[in-house]
Amino acid sequence: MMTDRMKWAILGTGKIATRFAEALNNIPEHAELLAVGSRKKETGDAFGDKFNIPRRYTYYEDIAADPDVDIVYIGTPGVYHQKDVTMCLNHGKHVLCEKAFSINAKQAQVMVDLAREKNLFLMEAMWTRFFPIHVRIRELLAEGSIGNVNGITINFLAKPPFDLKNRFFDLNLGAGVLLDTASYGVSWASSLFGEPEAVTGLASFGESGADYQTSLVLRYKKGQLVCLMSSQISYDDKDAVLFGSTGKIIVHSPWYKPVAMTLHREGKEPELISLPLDGYNGYEFEAMEVMKCIRLGKTESDIMPLDETLSIMKTLDSVREQWGHKFPFED
DSSP: OOOSSEEEEEEOOSHHHHHHHHHHHHOTTTEEEEEEEOSSHHHHHHHHHHHTOSEEESSHHHHHHOTTOOEEEEOSOGGGHHHHHHHHHHTTOEEEEESSOOSSHHHHHHHHHHHHHHTOOEEEEOGGGGSHHHHHHHHHHHTTTTSSEEEEEEEEEOOOOOOTTSTTTOGGGTOSHIIIIIHHHHHHHHHHHOSOSEEEEEEEEOTTSSEEEEEEEEEOTTSOEEEEEEESSSOOBOOEEEEESSEEEEEOSSTTSOSEEEEEETTSOOEEEEOOOTTOOSHHHHHHHHHHHHHTTOSSOSSSOHHHHHHHHHHHHHHHHHHTOOOTTOO
16 A cells, blocks of 8 residues: 555666656655666665665566565666566556657557556656746746747757767667657657647768767648757757747757746747756656656556657657668567
8 A cells, every 4th residue: 555655666777767866865755765776786786875775676577576666767778668667567566667768659559558458657757848847838838928839949969978889879779869869859849739740850870870860840730840950969959949929938958957948929028937946856846747646546647648658659750760760679
């Protein structure tokens, strides 16, 4: 029986898992970080010591089988998500799975179908949607603050450490900016405009065979256009602008985890809107959404619903089909 303070486990000990652990420890009145899983005992112990996690497992299935764990956060590389998520669901655990949710829509469908069959909560960890600035953007658009929204320009340029064996460059780990960073922009546009009616994209492939850069244009049913640029070999740029018929919203860098935006409206002075995180790192908001939904007996979030995750994965698949690009492990 779950108490008000839900017990979490984390699979993986990488950078995002580290940030998520920090977030859970920032909301101790709601969450307890009970267990961590790492294939390497020394890594799991170091992670556990850092975040005061009492249970450390080297076999992921032991976490899934732990009767005291309520929710598992999947922070492993995307190539392992289907395996890790289905394992946890089959052991009766609710799951928050890091983006990209899966490698392709086929995998995502398997995960979603199983969660629905088991009547368990499952959500893609697209943390951007839960930031106060993005919540306020949705409110402003609903109020008609910039008139009819005609489109968005989105940049996500960031250089990770260059290593042909890491998840950013190794095709066997699902590498490439389409799934890693362009997926943020595709998801954001989906949250505002729904499923695109047309998508086109180009990519620049690097020495590993992964897409090191991609540029997408998406068109939606009311004619909105989204222009998106992602790169993992270019100097940092993470700005975004929403264009409307009577104004625009500049979401200040980094747009995917913002604390400020500027609202421009015809005939008015620009308005800077700041919503600081007050000591949070941003992952708290998605964790709170998961726990709220579970307490309400819901098996998915209205803010990040499973059908929308499936739609986004299909959009990403369609782009790769245009490129003729498959991962080595895909059928």
